[in-house]
Amino acid sequence: MNIGEAAAGSGVSAKMIRHYEAIGLIEATRRPNGYRSYGPQDVAVLRFIRHARDLAFPLEDIRRLLALWRDRSRASADVKQMALDHVAALESKAASLQAVADSLRHLAQHCNGDDRPDCPIIAELEGIRE
CATH class of the missing domain: 1.10.1660.10 (Multidrug-efflux Transporter Regulator; Chain: A; Domain 2)
Known part of the structure; x- marks a missing residue:
């Protein structure tokens, strides 16, 4: 084919x-x-x-x-170990992504979202803590 x-x-x-x-x-x-x-x-x-x-x-x-x-x-044990190692890597990545989401959520909660230019999200991206 x-x-x-x-x-x-x-x-x-x-x-x-x-x-x-x-x-x-x-x-x-x-x-x-x-x-x-x-x-x-x-x-x-x-x-x-x-x-x-x-x-x-x-x-x-x-x-x-x-x-x-x-x-x-x-040996099926070899396959199982690969799967479990992959699960651990996925869980670690998921935890990292959750931490990033939590940080962004926190920043968004502290942003007034109004017409003023002050914004903790931008400040964080600039490396400036408000």
Whole structure:
């Protein structure tokens, strides 16, 4: 199948398929005319990548997960540890984002939001504490 058919079958855009090929996550065979050709296993790999991306795994982790998926003698403990490490990273990032949201909420609560130029949000961005 061509790249458009692989995209439709996997839910991954043709642009992203090209990107995944460029970084070595997937290998397309080339027809004599130079066009990419994909088989059912390639579409399965693309679906795997898409689902991993939906779970916010970074590309390097996806590379490792693909290797584990392909290794039928893998230990599920390795996969579980990767998932738990990823959960910890996501929770840390969520906590950081929550702290930023709390800071912005606090600044917005202390801004009069009127016609005067004084604004604690701008002051904070300038590095000046009001």
